Amino acid sequence: MPAPEFLDTNVLAYAYGRGDSRKQRIAQDLVRRALAGEILVSTQVLAEFAVTVLHKMAPAARPEDVAAVLNALGPIRVVVPDGDTVRRAVDAQAQYGVPFYDGMICRGRGAGRL
Numbered sequence: 001m002p003a004p005e006f007l008d009t010n011v012l013a014y015a016y017g018r019g020d021s022r023k024q025r026i027a028q029d030l031v032r033r034a035l036a037g038e039i040l041v042s043t044q045v046l047a048e049f050a051v052t053v054l055h056k057m058a059p060a061a062r063p064e065d066v067a068a069v070l071n072a073l074g075p076i077r078v079v080v081p082d083g084d085t086v087r088r089a090v091d092a093q094a095q096y097g098v099p100f101y102d103g104m105i106c107r108g109r110g111a112g113r114l
Contacts (some may be wrong), residue, residue, distance in 0.1 A: 003038055007034050007041045007076070009048040016053055016061075016069060036075045042079045042105050046070065 007030060012026035014020070033039050053061040079085075079105055088098065089103030098106065 006079075007031070007039055007045055008105070009045050009052060012041075012045065012049040012073075013052050013057070016049075017057060021073060030101045031073070031076075035073075037075075037077060039076070040079050041073070041076045042081065044101065044104050046073070046078070 011027045011030050014023045014033045017024065030039060034041060050066050053066055053069075054063065070084050085104055089098075089100050092098040092103035092106065
């Protein structure tokens with residue numbers, strides 16, 4: 001059984017941002033698939049997305065706009081990290097060299113094995 005796909009923070013940032021239109025179209029297609037239940041997201045990715053658009057993109061997004069985007073993303077299935085997720089992220093780093101926080105995303109509960 002294949003592991004589920006996860007949205008990455010960059011996908012959400014490209015879908016929301018005003019940069020490269022080709023990347024934006026691809027990202028928006030991935031978000032549509034997630035809204036249809038085909039792709040998951042982690043709470044970490046949602047938090048990283050909020051920080052990115054509030055503090056790292058120019059111009060910075062208004063908090064009410066970010067809240068509206070997060071509300072629109074509400075139907076996407078969210079994987080909530082727990083203690084086992086942290087342990088498996090450490091395992092992913094040791095076994096595959098995956099950076100810890102990326103391991104938190106790809107090794108989330110229900111995410112299957114790498």
